Amino acid sequence: MLKTKAKEIKSKMLSSRLLKDSFWSLLGSVVGRGLALVAGIVVARFLGKDLFGEYGMIRNTILTIGIFSTFGLGYTATKYVAEYKNRQQELIPIFNRYAIRITLIFSGFMAVLLFAFADYLASGILEAAHLAMPLRILSALIIFNGLTTTQTGIIAGLGDFKELAKINAYVGGITFFFSVALTYYFSLEGALMALLLAQVINWGMNYQLVRKKTRAFNEEKVQLDKRFYKEILQFSSPIALREGIYSMSSWLISLSIISFTNYGELGLYSAATQWNAIVLFIPGILNNVVLSHLSFNSKELNKFNSIVNRIIFVNFTSTFTIIIFVLIFSRFIENTYGKSFEGLSVLISISVFCSLFISISGVLVQSFISMGKNWLMLYLSIFREFGILFLGILLIYFETFDGAKAIIVSSLMFNFLYFLTTYIIYKLLIKNKKDLHISFKKGSLSIDSQS
Numbered sequence: 001m002l003k004t005k006a007k008e009i010k011s012k013m014l015s016s017r018l019l020k021d022s023f024w025s026l027l028g029s030v031v032g033r034g035l036a037l038v039a040g041i042v043v044a045r046f047l048g049k050d051l052f053g054e055y056g057m058i059r060n061t062i063l064t065i066g067i068f069s070t071f072g073l074g075y076t077a078t079k080y081v082a083e084y085k086n087r088q089q090e091l092i093p094i095f096n097r098y099a100i101r102i103t104l105i106f107s108g109f110m111a112v113l114l115f116a117f118a119d120y121l122a123s124g125i126l127e128a129a130h131l132a133m134p135l136r137i138l139s140a141l142i143i144f145n146g147l148t149t150t151q152t153g154i155i156a157g158l159g160d161f162k163e164l165a166k167i168n169a170y171v172g173g174i175t176f177f178f179s180v181a182l183t184y185y186f187s188l189e190g191a192l193m194a195l196l197l198a199q200v201i202n203w204g205m206n207y208q209l210v211r212k213k214t215r216a217f218n219e220e221k222v223q224l225d226k227r228f229y230k231e232i233l234q235f236s237s238p239i240a241l242r243e244g245i246y247s248m249s250s251w252l253i254s255l256s257i258i259s260f261t262n263y264g265e266l267g268l269y270s271a272a273t274q275w276n277a278i279v280l281f282i283p284g285i286l287n288n289v290v291l292s293h294l295s296f297n298s299k300e301l302n303k304f305n306s307i308v309n310r311i312i313f314v315n316f317t318s319t320f321t322i323i324i325f326v327l328i329f330s331r332f333i334e335n336t337y338g339k340s341f342e343g344l345s346v347l348i349s350i351s352v353f354c355s356l357f358i359s360i361s362g363v364l365v366q367s368f369i370s371m372g373k374n375w376l377m378l379y380l381s382i383f384r385e386f387g388i389l390f391l392g393i394l395l396i397y398f399e400t401f402d403g404a405k406a407i408i409v410s411s412l413m414f415n416f417l418y419f420l421t422t423y424i425i426y427k428l429l430i431k432n433k434k435d436l437h438i439s440f441k442k443g444s445l446s447i448d449s450q451s
Contacts, residue, residue, distance in 0.1 A: 040179075043179050051187065058135060063145070067243050070146045075153060085296065094228070158210075167205045242378045249386065260393065261403030275348050283318065284362075384414050391414065392407040
């Protein structure tokens with residue numbers, strides 16, 4: 001009987017589309033990001049501490065600007081395309097065209113701004129005037145990063161995670177090759193050029209895949225007008241604001257630690273929160289998979305709720321396992337950073353425990369996006385991000401904790417409140433079935449009113 005049960009479970013797992021998509025998404029990301037990580041280590045050895053610091057500053061500046069330039073269209077594309085694939089395939093090519101146009105407008109505008117104000121940014125803010133030219137050259141990266149983000153959202157919506165995994169693996173290998181070769185011969189300029197080349201190739205591969213997958217859809221059956229722009233922007237705006245607020249909050253937190261304490265506390269905070277990213281690796285990779293499946297099943301309550309519960313279990317299990325591992329070896333981890341990082345083990349322990357709430361609430365966030373509850377998520381994110389900042393400053397000001405610990409404790413408290421609030425709201429929405437699926441009532445998105 002046990003063998004029969006085991007076979008049934010195995011059969012269900014092998015036939016589960018959600019499991020297969022999750023597997024391919026994880027595999028592609030592990031290979032791609034793994035090669036990129038190794039490339040980063042090699043680049044650091046070639047450049048040395050100072051030049052690598054400049055490389056990191058330029059890269060982070062471009063990626064931060066890139067968050068605003070994508071305008072939340074990665075998530076928007078996944079939701080729309082997944083829903084249209086289920087019931088209105090004629091709209092997919094048209095949505096893709098409009099989404100790419102919007103991305104080009106926003107990313108192009110941000111790239112022009114960076115190109116025009118590169119001198120001021122380099123000398124006035126980064127205090128390194130010689131970085132102006134690299135910033136100008138890499139302004140093009142903003143455009144290709146934006147296009148790639150939107151394309152990835154489209155591919156995720158189509159559910160082709162196997163092909164996306166192949167692209168991620170190829171791009172990881174290309175990034176490694178160009179980074180090593182160009183950095184070796186051209187130092188900092190070569191390392192930056194490798195970033196641009198890899199992103200352009202990524203865009204090209206995504207473009208070919210999207211074109212191949214959408215060629216069969218007949219878009220001539222439906223005629224849409226410029227109202228489509230408006231509705232896409234209305235859906236994406238709160239997502240874009242939410243991502244922007246997160247970036248601004250992170251920057252303000254770092255600035256607050258420096259202002260009230262010193263760079264040493266910021267170093268401790270940065271080192272501790274690095275482990276959050278490690279703990280949240282699997283949940284982060286699964287975001288697009290979750291949103292794609294939830295949007296595809298947005299009208300089927302039982303399937304929708306089942307997917308949410310399964311991914312919550314996966315996220316909880318994966319994060320909790322890594323958290324236990326980190327807690328056991330926290331002292332060893334602290335020692336690898338050196339003597340100046342005394343007390344880091346305590347900060348790491350608190351920080352990774354916070355990741356447990358982030359991983360679970362992340363699933364609920366994807367469910368809200370698939371329901372169209374984007375403004376609700378924006379308000380909750382404002383409460384969390386500025387709550388962390390405000391309480392952290394108070395804890396530092398009244399000397400309750402040192403700078404790094406104050407922010408991390410504040411983050412733990414508000415992420416728990418954020419998780420609790422999103423969980424309660426989700427249960428209320430599921431209980432009221434009418435609120436689960438948010439349909440677009442303005443005719444431009446409805447095939448019935450335009451056909």
